[in-house]
Amino acid sequence: MGDRTFGYSAQVRPFLWVFLVITPGEVLLMDLLVPWTWLRITLLVLGVLSGLLLGWQLWMLTEFKHAVDDEHLWLRYAREFDYRIPLAAVEKVSQGLTSRMLGRTRSVVDGTLVLEISGSTNVLVLLSEPQEVDLGRRGTHEVTRIEFWADNPEAVVRALRK
Known part of the structure; x- marks a missing residue:
């Protein structure tokens, strides 16, 4: 079957890009409005760090995707978590939108591992x-x-049913 990867960040990536684009303007505006040099330097450092963290988060979401190989289903969220589930343990897989709004990227609810993005899931294993x-x-x-x-639940379901 070979390795196949599946993205999960299409819902949050646009927001991260907006903040990444706005951050330099915010730094410039603070430089123009704040009269104290020490505060301008502090805000500049914080703005640069914020931009770097946003860029790093975007890279991580793109780099560490869900994957299916010959033996495992890999579920990831950036470098925050990485779960490996043996394909032999997968009994059934289906597609369907579920909204839980748990407020966490990963939770266990009644024996169900919930890995939600923006409060939703769309693949059930x-x-x-x-x-x-x-x-x-x-x-x-x-x-x-x-x-x-x-991001593409149909492809994930197809890959897991093979």
Whole structure:
């Protein structure tokens, strides 16, 4: 089957680009409005750092995509998390929009790993056997279902059904 990657950031990328484009103008405006040199320098440094962080986030969302290879489904969000689910554990996969608005990119709700983007998911994976996922400080959980967002859910469903 080979490696196939699937983006998940199409909903948030435009907002990041807007802020990235606005940041230099914001820095320039502060330079014109603020009379104190020490504050202008501080705001310039913060503006440059903000622009670098936004650019880094855009790069991370583009670089670290969901993937399907011959043995695993890889679910990612930038470098924040990277889950590997064996394809042998995938029982059923379907497409359908779900809105939970949990306020986190990853959560476990009633045995379901929810990886939402902008409060939504559009791919559902039912597992034949429970899988452990580590949510860091929120602990390790066993899940039997996974809901996640993909920019092209049809392609993800096709790749997982092969």
